[in-house]
Amino acid sequence: MGLPPFNETGSPFNVVPIHEYPELMQQCCDLINSEWPRSDTARMRSLETSCDTLPVCLILTTDGLRQVIAHCKLSPIPGKKNACFCESVVVHQNHRGQGFGRLIMKCAEDYCRLMLDLDSVYLSTTDQEGFYEKIGYEYCAPVSMYGPRNCELRSLESGKKKYLRKKL
Numbered sequence: 001m002g003l004p005p006f007n008e009t010g011s012p013f014n015v016v017p018i019h020e021y022p023e024l025m026q027q028c029c030d031l032i033n034s035e036w037p038r039s040d041t042a043r044m045r046s047l048e049t050s051c052d053t054l055p056v057c058l059i060l061t062t063d064g065l066r067q068v069i070a071h072c073k074l075s076p077i078p079g080k081k082n083a084c085f086c087e088s089v090v091v092h093q094n095h096r097g098q099g100f101g102r103l104i105m106k107c108a109e110d111y112c113r114l115m116l117d118l119d120s121v122y123l124s125t126t127d128q129e130g131f132y133e134k135i136g137y138e139y140c141a142p143v144s145m146y147g148p149r150n151c152e153l154r155s156l157e158s159g160k161k162k163y164l165r166k167k168l
């Protein structure tokens, strides 16, 4: 169930791993698809990979753990066992600009540090770098999620994606 730092008594907002709340998977799927449309089947398959280690999909909930207002997915990075890659960060359209993006990222970082014993979070973005800069991320070399061992590849540097990292 929810863990103390992410599920404080009295707070109407809880950040929990989706696999502990399978009844919220469809809502989470709809939230992600509202931003990046994809088939429900593919999306659900991705959410169903969430587990106690990595990958894990975290959701920010309200209304007594009944309503999903934000999501992020943390995945392993080949060759960087003390870090993870954060993707699919999305806040429900009606709740943007109210600090929930910052909140889910803070809880995800705490989760990485306290539950997974990680020391860094990496991510990439094409147009939201201002948000990540605001919450303490710094530009870094590109990270490959697919390369065999070498994680920082020059071939990725020419793309539009910007890579950022936060030391926890």
Ligand SMILES: CC(=O)SCCNC(=O)CCNC(=O)[C@H](O)C(C)(C)COP(=O)(O)OP(=O)(O)OC[C@H]1O[C@@H](n2cnc3c(N)ncnc32)[C@H](O)[C@@H]1OP(=O)(O)O
Pocket: 035, 086, 087, 088, 089, 090, 091, 092, 095, 096, 097, 098, 099, 100, 101, 102, 103, 123, 124, 125, 126, 127, 128, 129, 130, 131, 134
């Ligand atoms: C790694 C990835 O997944 S990249 C994909 C990112 N996701 C998307 O693009 C999906 C659509 N966008 C969203 O879901 C949201 O707008 C998010 C996740 C980017 C931001 O979430 P929000 O809840 O709106 O942000 P929140 O209110 O927590 O903002 C925190 C601070 O960042 C600032 N901020 C938010 N977005 C931006 C931005 N694009 N550029 C600059 N600053 C920003 C806010 O003004 C706020 O600053 P303040 O603390 O000084 O007031």
